[in-house]
Amino acid sequence: MPIISTGEILCTEMNKETKIGKQVSYFILSGRLVPNETVNLLIENKINKLQYGKNGKTVILDGYPRNQNQAFALNEVLKSELIVFYLDVPKDILLDHLFHRGRKDDTEKIIEQRFEIYLKEPQPLIDYYTKKEVLVKINGKTSMKNFMEIEKIFEYRFSILG
Numbered sequence: 001m002p003i004i005s006t007g008e009i010l011c012t013e014m015n016k017e018t019k020i021g022k023q024v025s026y027f028i029l030s031g032r033l034v035p036n037e038t039v040n041l042l043i044e045n046k047i048n049k050l051q052y053g054k055n056g057k058t059v060i061l062d063g064y065p066r067n068q069n070q071a072f073a074l075n076e077v078l079k080s081e082l083i084v085f086y087l088d089v090p091k092d093i094l095l096d097h098l099f100h101r102g103r104k105d106d107t108e109k110i111i112e113q114r115f116e117i118y119l120k121e122p123q124p125l126i127d128y129y130t131k132k133e134v135l136v137k138i139n140g141k142t143s144m145k146n147f148m149e150i151e152k153i154f155e156y157r158f159s160i161l162g
């Protein structure tokens with residue numbers, strides 16, 4: 001199953017110093033969200049390349065959408081059913097994971113800034129997807145526990161959809 005990870009795509013662009021990479025580096029390195037127009041276009045292109053919808057491929061979007069503007073943009077490209085997993089993980093576990101990951105934007109200062117945004121941004125999105133009845137909240141303390149719960153839900157959904 002193809003995975004489109006917005007953060008990884010943006011960081012790769014930044015490291016390769018592409019045109020987009022140069023535009024987004026300021027935002028990534030200050031822990032802010034990259035402007036919606038840039039991210040929306042990037043994801044739309046990726047989804048279209050996978051011909052999602054045409055041949056019915058299922059795709060995992062990681063870290064997208066992160067606000068309502070992005071959710072509406074996703075509605076425009078999405079041609080089939082959506083399941084939204086909201087992983088609610090305690091801050092100390094996330095911090096531990098990030099420090100071990102050790103990416104360029106995983107310094108203490110940038111991480112703190114990201115947390116501040118992450119805590120504010122998702123609420124309207126959670127409300128929006130809850131109303132649409134597509135939100136699944138996972139309270140996980142470890143990646144393995146999260147993974148197993150998600151796997152169970154996938155198996156169940158696919159068994160109904162056939």
Ligand SMILES: Nc1ncnc2c1ncn2[C@@H]1O[C@H](COP(=O)(O)OP(=O)(O)O)[C@@H](O)[C@H]1O
Pocket residue numbers: 006007008010011027028029031032033034035039062063064065066070105114
């Ligand atoms: N959906 C998005 N909208 C805007 N910016 C994003 C999005 N996803 C990732 N980014 C940018 O890429 C950076 C790294 O994202 P990500 O790898 O998802 O971080 P984390 O793994 O800490 O959640 C973010 O700090 C942000 O600047």
